Amino acid sequence: MIDFLLLLFLVVCAIAAIRMKDLLSAIMILGVYSLIMAVVWTRLNAVDVAFTEASVGAGITTMLLIAALSRTKRGEEGNRQSSISRRSLAALLVVLVTGAVLIYGTIDMPNFGDPNAPANLHVAPRYIEKSHDETGVENFVTAVLASYRGYDTLGETTVIFTAGICVILLLRRKSEQ
């Protein structure tokens, strides 16, 4: 029941964010969307993902978008097309077909939390049984991110570093140097 309500709120937030003409309101609704999504992750027992969603999606992304908004106009330009054009019909068709394919794809998926699901039979038992002895940390997620997949995390950190450098190169004003 609560899951259904949360998903309903997600859809409402998504539609509201698209329909909103005031961009600041749209950004705030996106923040709410992320916060609800964080609750959904918690309901799925993915607390690390929920934490990231809450801090990045609801927190820092909202602030960075507001910062970007401070350089542009607060409202949308021009009149929104109210009549249904041929292009919007084509877009609707593409969205419907893609959605149908995605739903068709979920039919074969194992149930949530199924211990016999392929994802739970491959490396997961090894992480659960041995990660504490092999890495010395108690949280599986941290063990996987920092030790078993240490190269990936180094790469991610480098990506963030690169993003920072790019912003400095592109947006920093010369007079400040």
Add this chain to the structure above:
Amino acid sequence: MKERVAKDHIIRRVIAKILIPFIQLYALYVIAHGELGPGGGFQGGVILGSSIILYVIVFGIEEGRKRISQKVSDTLTSTGVLLYAGIGVLCLLAGGAYLEYSMLPLPTHKLASGLGIYGIEIGVGITVAAVMITLFFETARREDD
């Protein structure tokens, strides 16, 4: 950012000054606690960065740059990645593979591995926090624009 207006709002200033130390303490807790519970360097770094962004929003960009100068935030951006990669090189020097923490010269493999992971989490946290601060400083509009 209407800095002059923001500076005159005493409620915002007082609330921010009360909140920011607690947010930063929580960020450090999240970075340090990643081994035991949810969280880690990335989330902690984001929270640390947002506490400073909160300061900038309330007190203005000029005041914020007085606290964290451009030089400091730029240096910290690369410090985190260097710390991460440096721990990998230390593992190489100790005779292991790159990022093989358990080979670090410490009494037990478990302790070495735990400390290595702790070190890279701090590295991730520093870089993420510094980049978030930089993104906000460079993106937000100044008064003279």
